[in-house]
Amino acid sequence: MSFKKSLSGIKVRHCKNTAGATVEILPVPDIVVLPMQQHMGTPCDVKVSVGDEVKVGQIVGDSASFVSAPIHASVSGKVIRIEDYVSPMGIASKAVVIESDKKQERDPNIAPPVINGYNDFLKAVRASGLVGLGGAGFPTHVKLKPRGRVDTLVINAAECEPYITSDHHIAMMELDFLHSGITEIKKYLDISRVIVGVEDNKPDLITALEDYFSYNDSVTVKKLRSKYPQGAEKVLVYETTGRIIAEGMLPADVGVVVMNINSICFMARYLQNGVPLVKRTLTIDGGAIANPKVVTVPLGTPYKDLFDFCGGFKSEPRKIIMGGPMMGITVYDFNSPVLKNNNAVLVFDQAQIDGFEESACIRCGRCVRACPFNLMPAALEKARIAEDLDELRNLKVNLCMECGCCSYVCPAKRNLVTSNKMAKKLLREKGGLK
Ligand code: SF4
Ligand code: SF4
Known part of the structure; x- marks a missing residue:
C-alpha cells in the first residue's frame, strides 16, 4: 500500500446540527x-x-x-x-x-472491580462489556492486549462522519474520566506517549483538551484538518504519528494502540463504579x-x-x-x-436521497484521487463485474476500508463502495481474501 503525502481524504459537509445541543x-x-x-x-x-x-x-x-x-x-x-x-x-x-x-x-x-495487575485490568475491561464505541465494535480488552510492544496511545476524537456529535459531547462532559482512563492505560500497557486526534471543526473540544492536559507533557492534542476520513484507524495513526500501517499489519505492529475517546471515558467510569x-x-x-x-x-x-x-x-x-x-x-x-x-x-x-441514480463511468479518475489508499475503484468495479479474482487481488481490494470517499465524489454516482464490499465477499467465497 502506498500512502499519499497527506491522507487528507475529501471535504464533506459536516452538518453537525447537534453540536450545541444539550444531551x-x-x-x-x-x-x-x-x-x-x-x-x-x-x-x-x-x-x-x-x-x-x-x-x-x-x-x-x-x-x-x-x-x-x-x-x-x-x-x-x-x-x-x-x-x-x-x-x-x-x-x-x-x-x-x-x-x-x-x-x-x-x-x-x-461493585468496582478489584484490580491487582494487568490481567485483572483486562478481565475487568472484558467484564464491563465494552466494545469500540466509535462504531467498529471490536472488544476493547482484546485491543488492550496488543501483539508486541506499544509506546503510543492514539485517542480517536476525530468524529469525521457528518452529523455525528456524540463523542464530542461525551468528551466535553467527561474530561476527568478521560484523564483517569489515560492514566490506567499508560500504567498497564507501559505507554509513554498519548496523542488525541481531533478535527479542527471542534474548536471548543480542542481548547478544553489543551487546557486540561496543559500540565501533562505525555498528552498531546493533535488538531486535524476537517476532512473525511480522518478517524479511520490507518489514516489517524498516520496523521498523528507519521507511522504507516502497511498491508497485513495492525496498529500494534507500529507500536500504537488506538482507542475511541468515548470508550476511554466509559472504561474509566466502569473501573470506578463497576456499572x-x-x-x-x-x-x-x-x-x-x-x-x-x-x-x-x-x-x-x-x-x-x-x-x-x-x-x-x-x-x-x-x-x-x-x-x-x-x-x-x-x-x-x-x-x-x-x-x-x-x-x-x-x-x-x-x-436527501434524490439524485443518486447510477450512470456510466466517464473515466474521470476522481475516485482514484479521493481514495486515501490510492486504490482504483473504477477498475475494481470492472474486475468485480467480470469476476476476475486475480485482478481484484492485484488491485488490492482487500485494503478497501469501505470509507465511501470514492462513491461520494463520483459524478456518475457509481456505488463503488458497495461494489468493493461485493468484491471482497466474492474473494472470500471463491478465492481466499487475505
Ligand atoms: S469517479 Fe466515477 S465516473 Fe469517475 S472514474 Fe471513478 S467511477 Fe468512473
Ligand atoms: S471505499 Fe475503499 S476504494 Fe473507496 S475510497 Fe474508501 S478505501 Fe478507497
Whole structure:
C-alpha cells in the first residue's frame, strides 16, 4: 500500500446540527431488545430464561471466548422473549427481549472491580462489556492486549462522519474520566506517549483538551484538518504519528494502540463504579427528524422510541441509517434496537436521497484521487463485474476500508463502495481474501 503525502481524504459537509445541543435522557422504554452479537468475535450465549426477573447490569449473555464481550440487562424487568435476530449488517443471533418495570433497579452485585495487575485490568475491561464505541465494535480488552510492544496511545476524537456529535459531547462532559482512563492505560500497557486526534471543526473540544492536559507533557492534542476520513484507524495513526500501517499489519505492529475517546471515558467510569455498558449516547438527526437531539438511551431501545422523543418526523422518512452517512448501514425496521456500537441514527427524507441514480463511468479518475489508499475503484468495479479474482487481488481490494470517499465524489454516482464490499465477499467465497 502506498500512502499519499497527506491522507487528507475529501471535504464533506459536516452538518453537525447537534453540536450545541444539550444531551438529553430518554425515558425508560417499555421493552429493550438485546442481541447476543453486538461485537466482532464470538457471539454470546443467552444466560437467562423467559420469565426471569432481571436488574440493570445483570449479565444476560456471555461467551467463554476471549474475543467476545458480555451483554448486560439495560433495564430492570422481566425477560419476555428470546428470539431470532438479524442485525442491519446481516448477522444472525439470538436476542433477549426484556419488558421494563420502569424501576431501573441495579443488580446488587455491581461493585468496582478489584484490580491487582494487568490481567485483572483486562478481565475487568472484558467484564464491563465494552466494545469500540466509535462504531467498529471490536472488544476493547482484546485491543488492550496488543501483539508486541506499544509506546503510543492514539485517542480517536476525530468524529469525521457528518452529523455525528456524540463523542464530542461525551468528551466535553467527561474530561476527568478521560484523564483517569489515560492514566490506567499508560500504567498497564507501559505507554509513554498519548496523542488525541481531533478535527479542527471542534474548536471548543480542542481548547478544553489543551487546557486540561496543559500540565501533562505525555498528552498531546493533535488538531486535524476537517476532512473525511480522518478517524479511520490507518489514516489517524498516520496523521498523528507519521507511522504507516502497511498491508497485513495492525496498529500494534507500529507500536500504537488506538482507542475511541468515548470508550476511554466509559472504561474509566466502569473501573470506578463497576456499572457495565448498559446505555449509549447517540446523535439522532437527518432531514426527516423534527427535532434533532443527542440522547442517552438504554441499549436495546427500539428506534421508534428515539424518533418519538425527537418529535417524530417533519417530512416523510425515506432512509434510516445506523451510524453516519458515509459508512453507516441502512436499517429497514423502525423497531431495530440501539446496539453498543451505534453512535448515531439518521433519517433522511426524499430530498436527501434524490439524485443518486447510477450512470456510466466517464473515466474521470476522481475516485482514484479521493481514495486515501490510492486504490482504483473504477477498475475494481470492472474486475468485480467480470469476476476476475486475480485482478481484484492485484488491485488490492482487500485494503478497501469501505470509507465511501470514492462513491461520494463520483459524478456518475457509481456505488463503488458497495461494489468493493461485493468484491471482497466474492474473494472470500471463491478465492481466499487475505
Ligand atoms: S469517479 Fe466515477 S465516473 Fe469517475 S472514474 Fe471513478 S467511477 Fe468512473
Ligand atoms: S471505499 Fe475503499 S476504494 Fe473507496 S475510497 Fe474508501 S478505501 Fe478507497
